[in-house]
Amino acid sequence: MQRPRVTTLLTAALVAVVAAAAPAAAQESGAGPIVVTGGDFSGYVDTTVRVAARPGGESGGGTRPVGAGSGGGGGAEGPTCTYQENQVPAAEIRPGGAWYNVSCSDGRLDFVWLPSTAPQAAAPVVTSAQLALEMQDRLPLAQPTIQRSPDETIRFKGDPMTWVNLWTWFWTDPATYQPMTQTVSAGAVSATVTATPVGLLFDPGDGSPAVRCAGPGRAWVERDDDAAPPGGCGYRYRSVTDGTITSTVSILWDVSWTGTGGLSGSLPQMRTQASAPLRVMQTQVVNG
Secondary structure, three states: OOOOOOOOOOOHHHHHHHHHHHHHHHHHHOOOOEEEEEEEOOOOEEEEEEEOEOOOOOEOOOOOEEEOOOOOOOOOOOOEEEEEEEOOOHHHOOOOEEEEEEEEOOOOEEEEEEEOOOOOOOOOOOOHHHHHHHHHOOOOOOOOOOEEEOOOOOEEOOEEEEEOOOEEEEEOOHHHOOOEEEEEEEOOEEEEEEEEEEEEEEEOOOOOOOEEEOOOOOOOOHHHOOOOOHHHOEEEOOOOOOOOEEEEEEEEEEEEEEEHHHOEEEEEEEEEEEEEEEEEEOOOOOOO
């Protein structure tokens, strides 16, 4: 028989084909499982196939042996074999695959036919919970506005200020304190994520614990005088600061989701925030 010529530049798909098809050939010859590795070497893919040994240490062969011999490489793990695609006479062409020369480290040679299509991997399954978790990071949540009393237009050396031992009110624009809902889909699977504001947090910036109230708060009006803010959205500084401190207003968001098939759940709480400098000044008493 004339020596077949190497004619086809195999791609990485051949590795998958050999991995899928070679086990069938090994089963026909009684060999054990096959592990495939390989790479492109200037015109053909040098595909290494390790065939597990048969009981008693004898390694498996191909489906149509064209030669035999003995040599190293058998052992408990079996020989290492190289597959090369070759051109064959028209009478021997079979649709849906190709013929390969097989050369093994134990000296054996094979000439086998392998199919050209490998089983398609199943599409990854996406769940509603996964979609919801992905959408959470993309929710366009509103940041709070930094609104306080004393008003920010009252300044000292260019910095907003408040007075020691008097109530500092804080609040955010109610428009920033509204639920947010987004829906995402992947094929027939969907998830709707809802973020609901559940609290306003004020970190005074002086080392004291943050103060929390249940709503967005409300603006100070003159008749409030120095009363405590309704709902607790306020803080009383107890000492004058040496320079500016940084106060922070945050909106806390509870996040939940519903999905295809009536599924639902909750996600980690989120926070949006804004910060600004502030001075705490001593009140001045003026005697009339």
